Amino acid sequence: SYELTQPPSLSVSPGQTARITCSGEALPKQYVYWYQQKAGQAPLVVIYKDTERPSGIPERFSGSSSGTMVTLTISGVQAEDEADYYCQSADIDGTMGVFGGGTKLAVL
């Protein structure tokens, strides 16, 4: 079955830039969403359609795409950004959605 691959964890210091990658063979054909999930909460969309940011999401969150990899970038990371981040897309035929395994971002 189709998979999206993310690093399991990432640690950054406050003020640094965090880059979380997500790779999958169908990504050139399918849009990616990024979700932030804080402990005990429901996921929240931080990026949609690869690069678009919903209203209310801080400008430090951005998305980029290149071939079979997409990247969520958090510039000037803050303590409140500590969370799990999931990429999500669809298989190459668009018949089923799929999530990446998630990346736990620690702000040290």
Place this chain on the structure above:
Amino acid sequence: EEKLLESGGGLVKPGGSLRLSCVASGFTFRSTWMGWVRQAPGKGLEWVGRLKSEHDGGTVDYAAPVKGRFIMSRDDSKNTLYLQMDSLKTEDTATYYCATVGLVEGTEWGLDVWGQGTTVTVSS
């Protein structure tokens, strides 16, 4: 403001059944595709299925682990999405979220608005 509120979770024995509900408000439910996503304790997010609007055919796409055991349905007169879960297994233990699907044009699998989730525990 778009809102989703799930209910119906609880403790059930293996082989048992449970029906989850998700009540929507703040948007035009009948024209919105809907989905269920689950998250096992300490694990990642997993698709359960997606239900299109009646206007778009009302078809459902299920993830392989639940196909043949779970049924998604909707009652547009009540702004409510359902998930009927039969032949439950211990591995179905999870928090179940309902969400809108594809509100943004061109994103047929994007989950834009999420509920807070309801917890299902399958245990003897």
